[in-house]
Amino acid sequence: xxxxxxxxxxxxxxxxxxxxxxxxxxxxxxxxxxxxxxxxxxxxxxxxxxxxxxxxxxxxxxxxxxxxxxxxxxxxxxxxxxxxxxxxxxxxxxxxxxxxxxxxxxxxxxxx
Amino acid sequence: xxxxxxxxxxxxxxxxxxxxxxxxxxxxxxxxxxxxxxxxxxxxxxxxxxxxxxxxxxxxxxxxxxxxxxxxxxxxxxxxxxxxxxxxxxxxxxxxxxxxxxxxxxxxxxxxx
Numbered sequence: 001x002x003x004x005x006x007x008x009x010x011x012x013x014x015x016x017x018x019x020x021x022x023x024x025x026x027x028x029x030x031x032x033x034x035x036x037x038x039x040x041x042x043x044x045x046x047x048x049x050x051x052x053x054x055x056x057x058x059x060x061x062x063x064x065x066x067x068x069x070x071x072x073x074x075x076x077x078x079x080x081x082x083x084x085x086x087x088x089x090x091x092x093x094x095x096x097x098x099x100x101x102x103x104x105x106x107x108x109x110x111x112x
Numbered sequence: 113x114x115x116x117x118x119x120x121x122x123x124x125x126x127x128x129x130x131x132x133x134x135x136x137x138x139x140x141x142x143x144x145x146x147x148x149x150x151x152x153x154x155x156x157x158x159x160x161x162x163x164x165x166x167x168x169x170x171x172x173x174x175x176x177x178x179x180x181x182x183x184x185x186x187x188x189x190x191x192x193x194x195x196x197x198x199x200x201x202x203x204x205x206x207x208x209x210x211x212x213x214x215x216x217x218x219x220x221x222x223x224x225x
Contacts, residue, residue: 004155039118042170042217045215056211058212090156092155101148101156103155106154
């Protein structure tokens, strides 16, 4: 099992560019989520999904889109990157939200 | 507003002592609370989960308590080792259908030989 994988590991964008952060899991987990982590602020929930075809907003969804067409994949799209989106992004998965979360290694994004 | 508070100051302790980390919350009624460990440059790793009807849970040198009256969880590491040095995060299910896992900012623990 690879667990939760994220690509890329690092990314630099210019303001206004768009990109997709990839997340995949091979544990057949129903629940997947995206967090961003900023110094002193901990992990903040961006979007989550309780199963294929079902997504919902977390605490800080503005500027991000998600979709869940398969159980395995949960990509996060930045529509028009802004410097405020400079952060480390983590994807997580679990059987349900009430169970332990498995986190990916993270993507460090810098927007200039 | 809803808030999860963990001590933002680093906790420094000597090897062999017990480390105690605190997680306080307001305006939540969580069904459960989780603790994670995060090392620099890595994703968080799950440690323990405790449910609202459980007062205490143990796993090897780790112990978690959950007091829903005080709205507080305590996380203990006994016989601490330098390898326990990391940031520890608490998380609980947010309001509105138990589909959101909300994290505190974490407390950094440094265990000195």
